Amino acid sequence: MLLWTVFAALTAFAALLIVRPYWRQGERAAAQSHDVAVYKQQLEEIEEETARGLLGEAEAQAARIEVSRRILAASDDFHAAGPPRGSASAPYVIIGLLATISMAAYLVFGSPNLPDQPLHARAAPEDSQPSIESLVARVEARLATNPEDGAGWAVIAPVYLRLGRYDDAAKALKNAIRLVGETPDRLGDLGEALTLAGGNKVSGEAAAAFQKVLSLEPQNERAQFWLGMADEQGGKLSEAAGRYRKLLAQTLPDNVRNIVQQRLTDVDARLAGAPSAPEQAAMIDKMVAGLAERLKADGSDLEGWLKLMRAYTVLGRRDEALDALKRAQGQFAGNQEALAQIDQMAKTLGLTS
Amino acid sequence: MIVEIGHFALILAFAVACLQTGSVAWSMWSGDDEPRGIAAPAALAQCALLALSFWALIWCYVVSDFSVQNVFANSHADKPLIYKISGAWGNHEGSMLLWVLILAIFGAAVAAFGNNLPARLKSNVLAVQGSIGIAFLAFIIVTSNPFTRIWPAPFEGQGLNPILQDPALAIHPPLLYTGYVGFSMAFSFAIAALMEGHIGAAWARWVRPWTLAAWMFLTVGIAMGSWWAYYELGWGGWWFWDPVENASFMPWLAGTALLHSAVVMEKRDALKVWTILLAIVTFALSLMGTFLVRSGVLTSVHAFAVDPARGVFILAILGIFTGGGLALFAWRAPQLRQGALFAPVSREGSLVFNNLLLMTICAAVLIGTLYPLALESITGDKISVGPPYFNSVFVPLTLILLITLPFGPLLPWKRGNLREAARRLSVAGAFAVTAGIVALILKPGSSMLAALGIGVGVWLIMGALSETAFRVKAFAAPWPEVLRRLSGLPRSSIGGMIAHLGVGVAVLGITATSAWRVEHIQAMKPGDRIAFAGYEVLFEKVAAQQGPNYQETFGDFELSRGGKPIVELAPSKRQYTAPPTGTSEAAIHASWAGDFYLVMGDAAKDGSSVAVRMYFNPLVRLIWIGAVIMFIGGGVSLSDRRLRIGAPARRRAPAEPVAGQA
Known part of the structure; x- marks a missing residue:
């Protein structure tokens, strides 16, 4: 008005x-x-x-x-x-x-319904709890004046990674590594940041970082997994399969194991030269449908939900995957740990925008 | 809300411009003079609304409101404040808004200070100004709206091209636009005169000062652009005959011609028709310049394919104002009273000669600028008309212009004596020839052109000084008499002398830099030391630092001469994050003898050495000093507020034109 x-x-x-x-x-x-x-x-x-x-x-x-x-x-x-002829109207x-x-x-x-959106008003915290953005902004301000503060870079890097600011994360990690030294975690984060920034493509630089992690910590699961992905992307399928098998021989958290297993199945299938025969596809469809059916009856199986999201995504049925994500979140509302896992999976699958 | 208020003010300004022009059209059609009375207040209202609108846009930039498409595309929250503000006109949409704002300011100036104009002429001029406003405002609102929103708003903008993040370029567009738009005044008065069928006193009182002011701003605008290109692009050159540079140079050439022909018209009531034509052509070139610089009318034929609405709009604006102006000219000009007669050798004659040369040069530049673009759009072939073309056409024509220049002010009006003028220039001639010979002796192996250039520079400076010396009878009369005469000289005459002197100074700088510039490229390691152009350069180290929105690698160089350290130079390479672009910052040690110019290139593969380019540009500083002197000369001339009736002097002018100079 x-x-x-x-x-x-x-x-x-x-x-x-x-x-x-x-x-x-x-x-x-x-x-x-x-x-x-x-x-x-x-x-x-x-x-x-x-x-x-x-x-x-x-x-x-x-x-x-x-x-x-x-x-x-x-x-x-x-x-x-002559006189002016102006009219009163x-x-x-x-x-x-x-x-x-x-x-x-x-x-x-015009766009009369759109309010102004100055940046400072948007960055302001909504309640007394400082938002993660404003905390990040504070650290950033400190780093801008003192770019040689390695500890600062090391602190902010994982936050960037979690916020999906992969380029910033990579920059911060490089600075941290330069100033306070290499650790397997930082190198692994760096490799992951570079990979995620490049749309899940493991670049040469990222692969080098993962290799370095392995030289420090040969059992590192994340580095092995991403190097497997790198082999897979580079067309070296048997190397990839080898890495995945080695990885599966280690003790792994279940969700990681599932993902690796899935990759290995894929790679084996491609090695066998049978990408997706119609029967196989039909079988998979049936399995997925069965899983969905089961979860509809009993939604308490977290692993099942994660598997379903993955399956839909792999099959290219993104809408259903999003639907599964939403339903899983509804099912586990209140269970922070489960929600975190669901979010992690959604992020890995690229379901969060 | 401020965004939308700015948008509404912009649209309201368009409606006001429609009334400003429409009311006068209505008056002309109905024969009732009352409606045209609203043209002046409408011009004031339009100016106020556009100022509000432009302020709103700047506000959006300052607070980084990325819900505005224009801010999102051209700004970034990390930019320093000054570049947030200058970012508002560092892009097509914002610069168009600045353009109409300046146009409206000029219109408002006529409305507010035009009380000494006959009422009908004043409203006609405002109507023409209003019609330019209508065209540009419609163009902005429909195809280039700076207030277009995006929703939901992104959290970060895409940033301003880092090479534009520079103080010189922050103020360059406003200066240039003031120049371009200033010529719209000459255009509006020309069209108004054609509509009325006679050229009245207003021409004398208004056109020359406005043209002069526009010319002054264009002069410094161009100089600043060239200075920016010199230190920012890192190529060591100061003029590249780039279409963007030519776009501002052509209106300058035409405007210079207009300025001089306006003098003839004011003094002698001659060349009226030609002056009107020049006013139309100059403004047409200004329009073209505006569009060439920001919109890529012809620099990129693809721009049309990408955004046909914008391209068609631009062509329509150019066509209507240029074509319409010329058509009106063809229709009405024959009815204009022809002016006084004059002999070929006279002040008028020399100014006609100057006009013809300037317009020939302008045409040559126009062909060289448009031909490759036209060819590309027709055949798809990309050709480059580079400096060789321009130098081979521009240099000889300009030399003729400059060599004849000092004669002009020494010739009396109506009928002159060339031999007499030559006698008065003999001292200047002697200086010029000596300077040329000295140049050849000091720099053995120089080309004749270089010696000629130096000679011409000195010729212009000494010519300007001898003209004044002759007028005040320096060295001939006793000193009190000289001083009395000096204080009696009209300021327009002194201003002209200063401006011509400035041309001479610039010519010296241009010649010296073009002829005797030296350059050297070498891969250097920290600790290396080389000798170049009489200096020693020690490469100390490479280091990194963080700027407000970039990371910088800079080299640390020590410049010394004869073993004495002079200055530390730190050329750098900057990497900006938004948008991710690199720039290279030259380090310049400026002195009267010339600039020592150092650029750091890429590091070698193994990282051990860095490619370092160095230039020595002798006397390069004089180029910009010359432009500033020209600006000052224009200002002095502008301050001369003698009455200018534009009435013909029917009797023979006095033999000694003490009071009758340009």
Whole structure:
């Protein structure tokens, strides 16, 4: 409402300024006498400048004649034109035109329903609890003034990674590694940040980071897994399968084991030259449908939900995967640990935007 | 809400501009003079609304409101405040808004200070100004709206091109636009004169000062652009004959011609028709310049394919104002009273000669700028008309112009004596020839062109000084007499002298830099030391630091001469994150003898050495000092507020034109 009031005020300001000549007394017939006054003033200036010696007598005389001629012409115009024929409705027509043109154009091009969104207002915390963004901003401000603060970079890097700011995470990790040294965690995070920034493509730089992790910590699951992915992306399928098998021989958390197992199945299938025969697809569909059925009856199986999300994603049925995600979140509302796992899976599958 | 208020103010300004022009059209059609009375207040209202709108846009940039498409595409929350503000006009949409704002300011100036204009002429001028406003505002609102929103708003903008994040470029567009838009005043007065069928006193009183002011701003605007290119692009050059540079240079050439022909018209009531034509052409070139710089009218033929609405709109604006102006000219010009006659050798004659040369040069630049673009759009072939073309056409024409320049102010009006003028220039001639020979002796192996250039520079400076010396009878009359005469000289005359002197200074700088510039490229390791152009350079180390929105690797160099350290130079390479772009910052040690210019290139593969480019640009500083002197000359001339009636002096002018100079 305030917005429209301001618009109305602006329009009124412009309209009143413009129609003022119509409403001022004594303006009407003043145009011609104004012209005559202009020329008379010019005559005075000629005299003044001649007196100061700036204008030669010859020029001055010529100028006087010219100006006098114009005075005559102006008063001729005045008599020819006759009295002004202005109409009393003209100002209202002008105001109407102004309001109509501007309103019509604004309704076409404007966005009256959108509020301003200055950045500082958006970054402000909604309650007394400082938001993660404002904490990040604080650390960033400190790092901007002191870019050699390695501990600061090391603290902020995992936060970036969690927030999905992979480029920033990679930059922060590089700084941290440069300033406070390499650890398997930092190198692993760096590899992961680079990979996720590149849309899950393991670049040479990322692979090098993972290799370094393995040289420090040969059993590191994450590095082995991503190097397997790198092999897979590079078309070295048997190397990839080898890495996955080795990894499965270790003790792994269940969700990781599932993912690795899935990759290995895929790679084996591709090695066997049977990407997805129709029967196989049908079988998978049936299995997935069975799983979905089972979860509909009894939704308490977290692993089942995760498997279902993955299955739908792998099959390219993204909408159903999103639906499964939503239902799983509903099922485990209140169970923070489960929700975290679901979120982790959703992120891995690229279901969160 | 502020965003939408800015948007509404913009649209309301469009409606006001429609009334500003429409009321005058109505008056002309109905014969009733009352409606045209609202043109002046409408011009004031339009200016106030556009100022509000522009302020709103700047506010969006300052607070980083990324719900505005324009801010999102051209700003970034990490940018320093000054570049947030200058980012508002560092892009097509915002710069168009700045353009109409300046246009409206000029219109408001006519409305507010035009009390010495006949009422009908004043409203006609405002109507033409209003019609330019209508065209540009419609263009902005429909195809280039800076207030378009995006929802939901992104959290970070895409950033401003880092090479534009520079103080010189922050103020360059406003200066340039003031120049471009200033020529719209000459255009509006020309069209108004054609509509009325006679050229009245207003021309004398208004056109010359406005043209002069526009010319001054364009001069410093161009100089600043060239200075920026010099230190920011890192190529050591100061002028590249790039379409964007030419776009501002062509209106400058035409504007310079207009300025001089306006002098003839004001003094002698001659060349009226030609002056009107020049006013139209100059503004047409300004329009083209505006669009070439920001919108890529022709620099990229693809821009049309990507956004046909914008391209068609631009062509329509150019076509209507240029074509319409010229058509009106063809229709009405024959009815204009022809002016006084003059002999070929006279002040008028010399100014006509100057005009013809300037317009020929302008045409040559125009062809060189548009031909490759036209060819590309027709055949798809990309050709480059580079410096060789421009140098081979521009240099000889300009040399003729400059060599004849000092004669002009020394010739009396109406009928002159070339031999007499030449006699008065003999001292300047002697200086010029000596300077050329000295140049050849000091720099053996220099080309004749270099010696000629130096000679011409000195010729212009000494020519300007001898003209004044002759006027005040320096060295001929006793000193009190000289001083009395000096104080009696009209300021327009002194201003002209200063401006011509500035041209000479710039020519010296241009010649010296082009002829005797030296460059050297070498891979250097920390600790290396080399000698170059009489200096020794010691490469100390490479280090890194963090800027507000970039990371920087800079080299630490010590510059010394004859074993004495002079200055530490730190050329750097910057890596900006938003958008991810690298720039290279040259380090310059400026002195009167010339600039020592150092650029750090890429590191070698093994990281041990860095490619370092160095240039020595002799006297390069004079180029920009010359431009500043020209600006000052324009200002002095502008301050001369003598009455300018534009009446013909029917009797023969006095033999000694003490009071009758340009």
